Amino acid sequence: MGTVVKRSDGRYQAAVYVLTPTGQRRRKFVYGRTWDEANDKRLELLDNNRKGVPSESSAMRLDEYLTYWLDHIAVHDLRPSTFARYRVLVRDYITPHLGRKKLNRLSPSDVRGLMATLARTKGKSGRVLSPRTIQFIHAVLRSALQHAVRDELIGRNVAKLVSPPRATPPEITPLSPEVARKFLRVANTHWLAALWLILLTTGLRRGEVLGLCWSDVDLDAGTLRVRRTVQKLDGVFVFGEPKSARSRRVLTLPSVCVAALRRQPDINRGRAAGEQRRVAGQPKDLVFVSTSGQPVDPRSVNRAFDRLLTKAEVPHSRVHDLRHTCATLLLAEGASDREVMELLGHSSIGITMNTYAHVLDDSKRRMASRMDGLFGEGG
Incomplete structure (x- = not known):
């Protein structure tokens, strides 16, 4: 059920064994300025366990977090076709390059490195990815990290600090x-x-x-x-x-x-x-x-x-x-x-x-x- 104790710095700490997106159980710590605040967070984790919903951790790997975000958040917020494309972009382009990074260790330089790598990467068509596709990949990562910010897993969205490449609108060539x-x-x-x-x-x-x-x-x-x-x-x-x-x-x-x-x-x-x-x-x-x-x-x-x-x-x-x-x-x-x-x-x-x-x-x-x-x- 977890416990709530007072720390030496005056804050309160609760520890609960939670379900992770990989299906394992891991001890998770949450904190509050008061006993009630820490206890509320403890009860939220226990409620997630009861529902079988994984509880994220800021120290989890990015690929684990993206899997959680897709399966529990994005699937409910996006149109089916958009969700299917998000899943493909995460699987084929974000996870291979950044998946092993810790969520709380991800930096703007990591995202810039991803943008540079994608600019040299060939898609399924055999052609180098277009700036528009790279923009879309950047948008997927930015959206996932923004949810992590809202859940207070990370303090900032590093994807917002990196600009994707500029995409020139395709020239319109109507038929006469x-x-x-x-x-x-x-x-x-x-x-x-x-x-x-x-x-x-x-x-x-x-x-x-x-x-x-x-x-x-x-x-x-x-x-x-x-x-x-x-x-x-x-x-x-x-x-x-x-x-x-x-x-x-x-x-x-x-x-x-x-x-x-x-x-x-x-x-x-x-x-x-x-x-x-x-x-x-x-x-x-x-x-x-x-x-x-x-x-x-x-x-x-x-x-x-x-x-x-x-x-x-x-x-x-x-x-x-x-x-x-x-x-x-x-x-x-x-x-x-x-x-x-x-x-x-x-x-x-x-x-x-x-x-x-x-x-x-x-x-x-x-x-x-x-x-x-x-x-x-x-x-």
């Missing part, structure tokens, strides 16, 4: 209207023709369109509701919530999308092969499925997109550029930035304006020209 039409002429014969049309005309994210279910679509009304996303992380399909509250949205579909979606059930039946096997968490009525009835692998979408671009004899780009193409074309046609924000599901209008500033600048110039026409010397 002519290139988009050439792509669609080729893509119209592909079994994912409806998917390409939805990506290009509604600006849905790849994970959002792959997570669409027939219960989300009203073909008679011509509407589509975004309710979920699907990703493949570490070889496992993960279904999750949309990226933000605004990402949960209802869109009106162009008639070309409605027509393509009406053909999709026949396409799915024609491609079905062998036993149909759903994965864990998969809805029963996904719009786009593989030949085995499972979600379409996002990497397969990327590969198919590359093949279609080659067949159409147009410059190569990313699947995500179809989303940028949708926004750019709409802005060029006079859609307001708020209308585009609602369509894309951005969490704030600032994201839309910053992302598509180049197009908005063109719109501003056209508006200025119109005012010249009205009130200029030649007006």
Whole structure:
């Protein structure tokens, strides 16, 4: 049950054998300025033992603490897809380099060393990790250590004292209207023709369109509701919530999308092969499925997109550029930035304006020209 004793320095100390994240039992000391304060901490440790919850220790290794943080804290705070990515980043990049360090011995120089090492590390693609990925790894470590600060295991968050590398936003390369039409002429014969049309005309994210279910679509009304996303992380399909509250949205579909979606059930039946096997968490009525009835692998979408671009004899780009193409074309046609924000599901209008500033600048110039026409010397 533990004991509470008064120390020579006037503080009170309690000692309890607690459960550790590794499943072992270890004696843990807690302190208080009064007997009641130390006893409250003792009772909290005993309550953790009763619930089977590990009690952290500032002297534990970082890999042990990160395991505890993921399994008992992050899993409840994060979307499933985000949590799955956090786990992969901890396992593949943080633990191999800093895992054996004591939590209370971690220093800013250790974190700087991690950043420098990651800048030379190759990811699963075989390419050196991008600054954006390193930023994300830094954010995971910073979040875990901040929880340790709140629990008074450490006095400061050393990750906050180290700046991650600057990441240059990826250049937006939307397709021109002519290139988009050439792509669609080729893509119209592909079994994912409806998917390409939805990506290009509604600006849905790849994970959002792959997570669409027939219960989300009203073909008679011509509407589509975004309710979920699907990703493949570490070889496992993960279904999750949309990226933000605004990402949960209802869109009106162009008639070309409605027509393509009406053909999709026949396409799915024609491609079905062998036993149909759903994965864990998969809805029963996904719009786009593989030949085995499972979600379409996002990497397969990327590969198919590359093949279609080659067949159409147009410059190569990313699947995500179809989303940028949708926004750019709409802005060029006079859609307001708020209308585009609602369509894309951005969490704030600032994201839309910053992302598509180049197009908005063109719109501003056209508006200025119109005012010249009205009130200029030649007006």
